[in-house]
Amino acid sequence: MSEQAGTARATIGLTGLAVMGRNLARNIARHGHTIAVHNRTTAKMQDLLDEHGDEGDFVGTESLEEFVQAIEKPRVVLVMVKAGPGTDAVIDDLVPLLDEGDIVVDCGNAHYADTMRRTEQLQEHGLHFVGTGVSGGEEGALNGPSIMVGGTDQAYERLGPILESIAAQVDGEPCCAHVGEGGAGHFVKMVHNGIEYADMQLIAESYDLLRSIGGLEPAEIADVFGRWNEGELESFLIQMTADVLRHTDSGTGQPFVDVVKDAAEQKGTGRWTVQSALDLGVPITGIAEATFARSLSGHGEQRAAARKVFTTDPDEQRVDVDREAFVDDVQAALYASKVVAYAQGFDQIKAGAEEHGWDIDLGQVAKIWRDGCIIRARFLGRITEAYTDEPDLTTLLTTAFFADAVKEGVDAWRHVVATAAQGGVPVPAFGSSLSYFDGLRRERLPASLIQALRDNFGAHTYQRIDREGTFHTAWAGDLSESEA
Structure with missing residues (x-):
């Protein structure tokens, strides 16, 4: 079923309903989770409800304020927009609407350094930022992707069971894991x-x-x-x-x-x-x-x-x-x-x-x-x-x-x-x-010659195989060797 937002009853929310976001939202709904959905262009949100609203429990929202209010606390908000400035813009709009302890999850192909920056940025507001790698393309998003989750242990306690339920399964085990904190998910x-x-x-x-x-x-x-x-x-x-x-x-x-x-x-x-x-x-x-x-x-x-x-x-x-x-x-x-x-x-x-x-x-x-x-x-x-x-x-x-x-x-x-x-x-x-x-x-590589050349033109020093220490040869002088 699907309906427009009212009281907070969605267990998770997703904003950004291009193909990947749309399929991921459908996957979540199919697995029994009530999901609030939002898109900058309301027509995309409505199309999702019209075409696939019978696949699960969707809560359609027309504004970010309505979207955030529809999600149970601590809120989990999945962001599925183009990596880079687009992600920053959505986060900037979301942060003032969220409460301490809420979780923002970036499921796009973000650079891990951006994820580390955003993690620190949201920590200042008492929010959890979770950089999450989602692999499998459009089909995987709909039928079971491989999911690499970053962020804190606390955030994964709330988020993990949902993502594990929608991930691909092998021998009864989900292809989803908390791989590490900060930018670990997007790095992997x-x-x-x-x-x-x-x-x-x-x-x-x-x-x-x-x-x-x-x-x-x-x-x-x-x-x-x-x-x-x-x-x-x-x-x-x-x-x-x-x-x-x-x-x-x-x-x-x-x-x-x-x-x-x-x-x-x-x-x-x-x-x-x-x-x-x-x-x-x-x-x-x-x-x-x-x-x-x-x-x-x-x-x-x-x-x-x-x-x-x-x-x-x-x-x-x-x-x-x-x-x-x-x-x-x-x-x-x-x-x-x-x-x-x-x-x-x-x-x-x-x-x-x-x-x-x-x-x-x-x-x-x-x-x-x-x-x-x-x-x-x-x-x-x-x-x-x-x-x-x-x-x-x-x-x-x-x-x-x-x-x-x-x-x-x-x-x-x-x-x-x-x-x-x-x-x-x-x-x-x-x-x-x-x-x-x-x-x-190979037992010996020609790097020994490279290192000797570096010492010759730039006094970059070298190490020997027969004794400890770092050395330099006076190439422009008497070719004597000294310990650096």
Whole structure:
């Protein structure tokens, strides 16, 4: 049922009824919660009541004042508006209407630094601010997303049961958790999206390799991805890839993927992930290259100019491969590179938690990503097990299961990257992931030369492997060494 606001009887409220907010409100109502709904444009609120009012108990409100009054204290207000200034504007309008102890929940893709700022801002008014990452897109919002909640324990006591009831469920457990205070929820969601960038780029590179070098057509590649989805690579994105590659454009009769412009857009979370990793000193090479690959795809004028100068006869870069063997090699390379991407992402979450004092349970993060979110995949269960068995794990790559998988696939991985280079097919995510793996396992890196050069031109000092201390060499003088 639905009705206009009167007395305060809604257990939760939601303002911002674009597609994500609308679907989330419907999900909440379907799970037995009375929800007050509001939108800056009243018509959107009324459309929701007219079309879906029979799905649950909605309380329609036309003004923010009416909206706030309709919610039981301590109030829980979900904000589902565009991240940035739009969120700040809604918060500024809400704060004067709220009472001490009320809870404001930002469910948008906010930058975690903004969430930390807003948390401090609302604390001054006696209010709880909860930055919450919601993953799963429109379908997830309606049918069960993965939810990463920040904020205080007190706020989660009031909010948690509602969000856990609407989240995706795996083995009777909700894909929703309180991951930490302050900006922890949005930080974890940001890294989730960074991993998503890497995952999608690796999938796209696999498709390109199978088509450009393997000679398979999109429908054949769809069948390959369909088979891969029956094994350890099983995931939401692998299944979606098969669906997209099977689709034929109704207007032209061509494979749908061939009529889509090859310029990938981004909303900023991948860029934020890379910027944060640089600040934290965490090498997330696969995620970074995936982000830069999207940027390159959008530089149409540069690409067109380069094609005029550097285009070569396709026969000059043709590489003969055993098609079936190459498909298997790409599968192994994809799996190994995917492990690297997730390992790097979890490294970043760990570093962010240490930097900001968040007590983030990495095993729990993997557990709530098992369903509802875009990067849900079979092997997230393996990651959960790894961090459950060893909470202080140095890197996922050294756990028995993933180490064995990488060892088994490393020769294929190298073959794929080498073949791509021979054939002129760009594989930035595959290549950078392999280089990261090689760098990680190498006993000596050429960083020793870099550090010596830094000392030479800038007296930045260096450390030695044979004794303790920090040293400087008089490069412009007698080459004597002194302890700094």
